[in-house]
Amino acid sequence: MRSYSSFRPELWLVFGFLSLIAAGALALWSIGILKSMPIDFLDALFTSTSAVCVTGLSTIDIGRDLPTASQVVLLMLIQIGGLGVMTATTAFAVVLGARISIKGRLIWAGSMGLDTPQGAVKLLIRVFVISLFAEALMSVPLFLGFLQTEPVGRAAYMAVFHSISAFCNAGFSPYSNSLVDFSSNFLVMIPITLLIVVGGMGFPVVDDVIMCVKLRRWRPSPYSRVVLKSTFWLIVLGSLLLFLSEFNGAMRGMPFSEKVMNAVFHSVTPRTAGFNSLPMTSLSGLSLVFTVFLMWVGASPSSTGGGVKTTTLAVLWASCVSEVRGLGEVRLEGRSVDSRLQRKALTVSMLYTLAIFIAVCLLTVFEPLPTSTLIFEAFSAMGTVGLSLGITSKLTPEGKLILILLMYWGRVGIVTFMYSLFRRHVPGRVLLPGINMPIG
Amino acid sequence: MRSYSSFRPELWLVFGFLSLIAAGALALWSIGILKSMPIDFLDALFTSTSAVCVTGLSTIDIGRDLPTASQVVLLMLIQIGGLGVMTATTAFAVVLGARISIKGRLIWAGSMGLDTPQGAVKLLIRVFVISLFAEALMSVPLFLGFLQTEPVGRAAYMAVFHSISAFCNAGFSPYSNSLVDFSSNFLVMIPITLLIVVGGMGFPVVDDVIMCVKLRRWRPSPYSRVVLKSTFWLIVLGSLLLFLSEFNGAMRGMPFSEKVMNAVFHSVTPRTAGFNSLPMTSLSGLSLVFTVFLMWVGASPSSTGGGVKTTTLAVLWASCVSEVRGLGEVRLEGRSVDSRLQRKALTVSMLYTLAIFIAVCLLTVFEPLPTSTLIFEAFSAMGTVGLSLGITSKLTPEGKLILILLMYWGRVGIVTFMYSLFRRHVPGRVLLPGINMPIG
Ligand SMILES: [K+]
Ligand SMILES: [K+]
Numbered sequence: 001m002r003s004y005s006s007f008r009p010e011l012w013l014v015f016g017f018l019s020l021i022a023a024g025a026l027a028l029w030s031i032g033i034l035k036s037m038p039i040d041f042l043d044a045l046f047t048s049t050s051a052v053c054v055t056g057l058s059t060i061d062i063g064r065d066l067p068t069a070s071q072v073v074l075l076m077l078i079q080i081g082g083l084g085v086m087t088a089t090t091a092f093a094v095v096l097g098a099r100i101s102i103k104g105r106l107i108w109a110g111s112m113g114l115d116t117p118q119g120a121v122k123l124l125i126r127v128f129v130i131s132l133f134a135e136a137l138m139s140v141p142l143f144l145g146f147l148q149t150e151p152v153g154r155a156a157y158m159a160v161f162h163s164i165s166a167f168c169n170a171g172f173s174p175y176s177n178s179l180v181d182f183s184s185n186f187l188v189m190i191p192i193t194l195l196i197v198v199g200g201m202g203f204p205v206v207d208d209v210i211m212c213v214k215l216r217r218w219r220p221s222p223y224s225r226v227v228l229k230s231t232f233w234l235i236v237l238g239s240l241l242l243f244l245s246e247f248n249g250a251m252r253g254m255p256f257s258e259k260v261m262n263a264v265f266h267s268v269t270p271r272t273a274g275f276n277s278l279p280m281t282s283l284s285g286l287s288l289v290f291t292v293f294l295m296w297v298g299a300s301p302s303s304t305g306g307g308v309k310t311t312t313l314a315v316l317w318a319s320c321v322s323e324v325r326g327l328g329e330v331r332l333e334g335r336s337v338d339s340r341l342q343r344k345a346l347t348v349s350m351l352y353t354l355a356i357f358i359a360v361c362l363l364t365v366f367e368p369l370p371t372s373t374l375i376f377e378a379f380s381a382m383g384t385v386g387l388s389l390g391i392t393s394k395l396t397p398e399g400k401l402i403l404i405l406l407m408y409w410g411r412v413g414i415v416t417f418m419y420s421l422f423r424r425h426v427p428g429r430v431l432l433p434g435i436n437m438p439i440g
Numbered sequence: 441m442r443s444y445s446s447f448r449p450e451l452w453l454v455f456g457f458l459s460l461i462a463a464g465a466l467a468l469w470s471i472g473i474l475k476s477m478p479i480d481f482l483d484a485l486f487t488s489t490s491a492v493c494v495t496g497l498s499t500i501d502i503g504r505d506l507p508t509a510s511q512v513v514l515l516m517l518i519q520i521g522g523l524g525v526m527t528a529t530t531a532f533a534v535v536l537g538a539r540i541s542i543k544g545r546l547i548w549a550g551s552m553g554l555d556t557p558q559g560a561v562k563l564l565i566r567v568f569v570i571s572l573f574a575e576a577l578m579s580v581p582l583f584l585g586f587l588q589t590e591p592v593g594r595a596a597y598m599a600v601f602h603s604i605s606a607f608c609n610a611g612f613s614p615y616s617n618s619l620v621d622f623s624s625n626f627l628v629m630i631p632i633t634l635l636i637v638v639g640g641m642g643f644p645v646v647d648d649v650i651m652c653v654k655l656r657r658w659r660p661s662p663y664s665r666v667v668l669k670s671t672f673w674l675i676v677l678g679s680l681l682l683f684l685s686e687f688n689g690a691m692r693g694m695p696f697s698e699k700v701m702n703a704v705f706h707s708v709t710p711r712t713a714g715f716n717s718l719p720m721t722s723l724s725g726l727s728l729v730f731t732v733f734l735m736w737v738g739a740s741p742s743s744t745g746g747g748v749k750t751t752t753l754a755v756l757w758a759s760c761v762s763e764v765r766g767l768g769e770v771r772l773e774g775r776s777v778d779s780r781l782q783r784k785a786l787t788v789s790m791l792y793t794l795a796i797f798i799a800v801c802l803l804t805v806f807e808p809l810p811t812s813t814l815i816f817e818a819f820s821a822m823g824t825v826g827l828s829l830g831i832t833s834k835l836t837p838e839g840k841l842i843l844i845l846l847m848y849w850g851r852v853g854i855v856t857f858m859y860s861l862f863r864r865h866v867p868g869r870v871l872l873p874g875i876n877m878p879i880g
Contacts, residue, residue: 245805284804285804285811285814286801286804286805288811289797289800289801289804289811290801293797316786316790319783319786319787319790320786320787320790320791322783323783323784323786323787323855324787324791324855324858324859324862324863325862325863326859326863330783339779339782339783342779342782342783342786343759343762343763343770343779343782344763345786346756346759346760346763346782346785346786347759347760347763347764350756350759350760351760351764357729357733360729361726361729361730364724364725364726364729365685365726370812371725371728371729371812372810372811372812374725415763415764418764419764419766422764422765423764423765423766
């Protein structure tokens, strides 16, 4: 059997994102000049990268410094970046009625964590239906929520913008203080929380869950169970910790229900949406340290989010448990995790963290800012999160370039990027029964 | 063949260190009362833990707050802790002429990273000869160095104290500002650097190198080569980085040779001796971030130092390289690293980092100090390093207890500790040709 790996799909990803970033930067820069609201090219490049890599960090105030046309371009970059360059281009071909080649299907299937191209086109169509359906559905309560403080036209625009930005885990908001003004507006907070979680679970899992409901088969695949369980526990653990940590801190004076809502929101948003309903600088040291951990973990594979991914965390955790208990094999959801998957998880987490470490070292050289804020910013950029302790607009050009590189690596995947440079051998596939799922 | 693992040597380690810490705390506390220089029992416990675990962090000023008798007890705790509780007790038995049981030899051999007890007693004797020889030899230049500023008696005492403290990677110094006053005294700096490096390489490697020289066999074992090469590169990389980073910073105004000396010293001491010749608070953000990395890596297995160990780093690095290049197996020094060793390396690095993470979270709750200084302190305690940004004496009782636990876990090994709690199965040994060396 010919494996999809021999097509080197990583090259498509690496160059696809690169082209889109370049095109976006040129578009934002030119529109700025045309509309007499010029921005620096480096800022255009930063904003384009941040949009395509669905990060949300910004060196400019996008609600104030960008003309509406640029904001629409930004939204398109987010939508394409969120769904993934390959998903988007393949979808484009489907829409045009083109026959998609086996090669194209294999590449796309590989990027979605599928082993075979069977059902790839069908899954692709469902991806689009799910995305648009979720975004459209949640726009309704969001519209009602924004209507409480905005006129009709602007409320509709904000609903659509935040719906797309949340589902794509982009975290961009035309409001310069993100969602701080809406921390008590449940019609805004709840839909955005739901969109982030569903967008971050990854299309194959969302699809599997929908199929389970449709077919009344109440047991998702092992891969889906790993994602669902780790997502559940990370949200519960994070909410609890933030609730306790900010009860008399950043959330002092809020009613109980609002405290719960904001704790859940700030547990969900670092993985890796990047909205905030509490001012980031008002959070305690404990909350910030735990936020960094959540940003490091990130979302699930084949999703709109970044990070090392929940499946990586699950494999690392299962490996540690097996080792400590002295088991011969690593077990996860009643399956054995083969050594190749363990090595991939190890590589993803190590290279990911190494990239952040090197970036922090470089940032301390160029930026006269507190090291802790630089560490936070680097985790945020690499995880394509977009949370910041308020230093993004103060960065030097060198600092901006470092963050651009981190956002790109974070979205493409540092290991995927390394494959594109160094992978010369395709390891022979081992066909033992074992759990199979994407890592990183 | 019966494996030594069935004896559960980890229990000996876990309880051996625990008993020694308790005995030391009681001794320091009672001597303090007897000599009318009483100290708090928690401080006695902290100091005893810090000595047995060869850390060097201190909540008190040991040169000022401890009577000489307590300082001698401290030195004994350091020497026993540095050589390892089991080495020390077994050696005690040898000295008394007792016949050492096969079981005793197996346990000790296991703790030294040997597979079989063959040659264990001989190695043990060599350990003592090497330790005492190295400490005695380097006391001579140290004595001459301290003589430049101290009277004869005190210079001799300081030479012996620092010789033992350096070889055992303990980092304790009766001088309250460590070696800052001796940054230009090469007769102090060079012997201490050499003692730290040799003490941190691990007895099996030192022994192997000596054997190589004796037998004119110029190729050490693969395990020794891994340790020697990673030690070499970490020192070179660290020295270069610190030299560049502090050239116009903490080392401004020094002559060139002194700059080189102090850069090398501050590259060596975080792994994991803990002396400092430059004030830690004068170092740049870059130097501190890199120091944290060096503290995380630490020394080599079966040595007097802590950290995740150089061999762990080497396996992690080799795994990443193999994965990125798409190789079927992980290669290190022309050998293949089996998946069990990879899993051990992964577990050591993950649990080690997780323990630090949880400790930092707890510290932020109890300590009203900057989070970055708490992170530095936690890495220092877990790595049994002893460097501090000056907050150790300001800690609350809760903070002290957290650091005590970290130092203990760091010295015993977090994975060893977990084995003692959870290991019920002994994995069947795989007898494939492969590199074999201790991890963590
Ligand atoms: K984001
Ligand atoms: K130390």
